[in-house]
Amino acid sequence: MATARPVAAAAPVRRRRSLAPYLFMSPGLVLFVAFLLVPMCYALWLSLRGFRVSGPGPFGVREETFVGLDNYVAAVTSRDFLEGFGRLAVYGLIAVPLTLGLALLFALLLDATTTRAKRFSRTAIFVPYAVPGVIASLLWGFLYLPTTSPFSDVTQALGLGTIPFLSGTSLYGSVANIAIWGGVGFNMIIIYTSLRGIPVEIQEAARIDGASELQVALRVKVPLVVPALVLTGLFALIGTLQVYGEPTTLQPMTTSISQTWVPLMTIYRDAFTRDDLPLAAAASVLLAVGTLVVSVLLLRTTQRRAFGEG
Amino acid sequence: MAALDTATTPAPAPVRGRPHPRRPRAKVLPTAVLLLGALYCLVPVAWVLVASTKSRGELFSTFTFAPGTGLLENLRDLFAYGDGAFPLWAANSLVFAGVGAVLSTLVSTAFGYALAKYDFPGRNAIFYAVLGGVLLPGITLAIPQYLLMTKIGLAGTYWSVLLPSIISPFGIYLSRVYAGAAVPDETMEAARIDGAGEWRTFTAIGLPMLLPGMVTVFMLQFVGIWNNFLLPFVMLSDERHYPLTVGLYTLLAKGSGEPALYSLAIVGAAVSIVPLIALLLLLQRFWRVDLVSGGLKG
Numbered sequence: 001m002a003t004a005r006p007v008a009a010a011a012p013v014r015r016r017r018s019l020a021p022y023l024f025m026s027p028g029l030v031l032f033v034a035f036l037l038v039p040m041c042y043a044l045w046l047s048l049r050g051f052r053v054s055g056p057g058p059f060g061v062r063e064e065t066f067v068g069l070d071n072y073v074a075a076v077t078s079r080d081f082l083e084g085f086g087r088l089a090v091y092g093l094i095a096v097p098l099t100l101g102l103a104l105l106f107a108l109l110l111d112a113t114t115t116r117a118k119r120f121s122r123t124a125i126f127v128p129y130a131v132p133g134v135i136a137s138l139l140w141g142f143l144y145l146p147t148t149s150p151f152s153d154v155t156q157a158l159g160l161g162t163i164p165f166l167s168g169t170s171l172y173g174s175v176a177n178i179a180i181w182g183g184v185g186f187n188m189i190i191i192y193t194s195l196r197g198i199p200v201e202i203q204e205a206a207r208i209d210g211a212s213e214l215q216v217a218l219r220v221k222v223p224l225v226v227p228a229l230v231l232t233g234l235f236a237l238i239g240t241l242q243v244y245g246e247p248t249t250l251q252p253m254t255t256s257i258s259q260t261w262v263p264l265m266t267i268y269r270d271a272f273t274r275d276d277l278p279l280a281a282a283a284s285v286l287l288a289v290g291t292l293v294v295s296v297l298l299l300r301t302t303q304r305r306a307f308g309e310g
Numbered sequence: 311m312a313a314l315d316t317a318t319t320p321a322p323a324p325v326r327g328r329p330h331p332r333r334p335r336a337k338v339l340p341t342a343v344l345l346l347g348a349l350y351c352l353v354p355v356a357w358v359l360v361a362s363t364k365s366r367g368e369l370f371s372t373f374t375f376a377p378g379t380g381l382l383e384n385l386r387d388l389f390a391y392g393d394g395a396f397p398l399w400a401a402n403s404l405v406f407a408g409v410g411a412v413l414s415t416l417v418s419t420a421f422g423y424a425l426a427k428y429d430f431p432g433r434n435a436i437f438y439a440v441l442g443g444v445l446l447p448g449i450t451l452a453i454p455q456y457l458l459m460t461k462i463g464l465a466g467t468y469w470s471v472l473l474p475s476i477i478s479p480f481g482i483y484l485s486r487v488y489a490g491a492a493v494p495d496e497t498m499e500a501a502r503i504d505g506a507g508e509w510r511t512f513t514a515i516g517l518p519m520l521l522p523g524m525v526t527v528f529m530l531q532f533v534g535i536w537n538n539f540l541l542p543f544v545m546l547s548d549e550r551h552y553p554l555t556v557g558l559y560t561l562l563a564k565g566s567g568e569p570a571l572y573s574l575a576i577v578g579a580a581v582s583i584v585p586l587i588a589l590l591l592l593l594q595r596f597w598r599v600d601l602v603s604g605g606l607k608g
Binding site: 027 | 445539544559
């Protein structure tokens with residue numbers, strides 16, 4: 001990752017400059033330490049603490065003490081937390097491949113020579129990026145609700161009844177759809193920009209060899225935008241692990257979303273409704289470490305293909 | 311020509327012959343698929359715009375995409391709700407996102423410039439710490455941040471949302487990539503030989519070259535802060551400090567008991583997405599998204 005720089009500066013000049021980079025970085029470093037490093041360490045410390053009730057009966061005093069890994073054990077054995085991860089996995093298996101697949105499809109179509117209405121489509125597909133997740137959930141929520149849904153209007157007119165968007169297994173698809181809708185445009189633009197960087201000669205060569213547009217897209221373009229796909233995949237994965245706003249917003253509209261539907265909702269409940277901050281801190285640490293491990297694994301396994309020469 | 315253009319790439323990017331010398335005939339199927347995607351993305355926005363014109367009765371009775379007659383009344387209700395809470399939320403969102411993104415851009419740019427253009431002890435360690443920060447989901451920090459804010463007595467204030475929004479590891483990372491490609495060492499050397507100090511080299515030579523990258527970081531941060539929900543949701547307790555996302559959420563949460571608040575939430579959603587969509591469309595030509603896609607190769 002590090003870029004090679006010529007180290008030709010003479011000694012006196014170096015000394016004069018030696019403080020400059022630190023000064024340029026100082027505001028960022030202060031904020032980095034204050035709002036990333038310290039909270040992280042605080043969460044780690046807090047996750048090892050716990051409340052013990054000492055004294056007799058219901059009038060015991062709640063005392064904060066060191067409890068080792070108890071909170072971690074409690075978190076990984078908590079049914080709410082584990083079930084939340086299960087739901088998150090189902091949600092992610094729908095949302096991540098579809099977001100990336102659609103983004104790649106639209107980017108390839110934008111880049112193809114045989115499609116029209118590109119400018120309009122590109123702008124239209126990018127529009128949801130400007131809509132906050134919470135507001136997107138609110139919009140889709142109304143499109144799902146039987147009383148206001150235009151889709152259910154149609155099925156009702158056909159005598160098929162309303163579509164149960166917000167209950168049963170279709171709930172996963174409905175929540176995932178909100179993330180897909182919000183994420184396709186941005187990812188499409190990233191992949192599209194990457195496609196535009198492919199030298200036109202390579203494509204022309206393939207065409208002269210008799211490759212069809214589809215073959216050019218699949219055999220020439222897709223392999224060359226793998227780094228962009230890895231990047232968008234990484235962001236989609238990190239985004240999945242921190243799903244919170246969408247199900248929380250849909251909650252008032254359905255009884256199928258519990259207080260612990262995804263892990264972050266469980267963490268929020270433990271911290272603020274149950275006042276069990278150490279448990280919430282342990283779960284936060286687990287979630288953060290999990291995200292980091294997944295990201296590093298993804299980068300490791302794809303790095304060879306993605307950064308071939310680099 | 312194209313929005314999100316790549317024309318001003320500082321790195322020698324392969325230039326592609328556009329528009330194509332010979333334009334093949336249009337095919338129906340690919341164009342139809344693309345238009346279907348556009349439709350999918352526009353339907354919810356169109357729906358909320360239409361629904362916001364409907365009066366309370368019309369919302370649950372008339373055909374979905376038929377415009378209603380209640381727009382003005384809905385707007386009046388919206389702006390009257392909770393003694394003018396809605397305009398206040400909008401102003402709060404604007405302050406958090408605007409001020410936060412400006413400060414974040416400045417902090418990230420200076421940081422990235424230092425990482426890219428100077429050799430100094432600890433550079434790699436700091437860079438890897440930043441990379442770690444990119445991968446760390448910021449949202450899992452919201453609760454520890456809240457606890458610390460409580461300790462120093464800032465929880466519930468504007469600062470509790472604004473300050474954590476300024477630090478953006480991804481912004482720093484992008485700024486470093488951009489500074490590495492956009493500011494030549496020779497130009498900096500020339501400025502130094504002419505007697506410019508490091509600060510002056512940065513402000514007079516570096517900053518103008520970094521401007522396109524800064525616009526991108528600004529936009530990413532603006533949208534990111536504007537869309538943030540959990541951080542203000544955790545930090546703030548006074549309804550008058552809420553940004554739009556949290557405000558509209560509380561409106562909807564209360565609405566499950568009172569259908570009247572549903573139409574308020576709908577108008578509120580419509581009014582709050584229109585300016586951001588307009589801003590994005592207006593500024594999209596200045597975006598350098600290729601910076602994001604080229605990022606990992608840096």
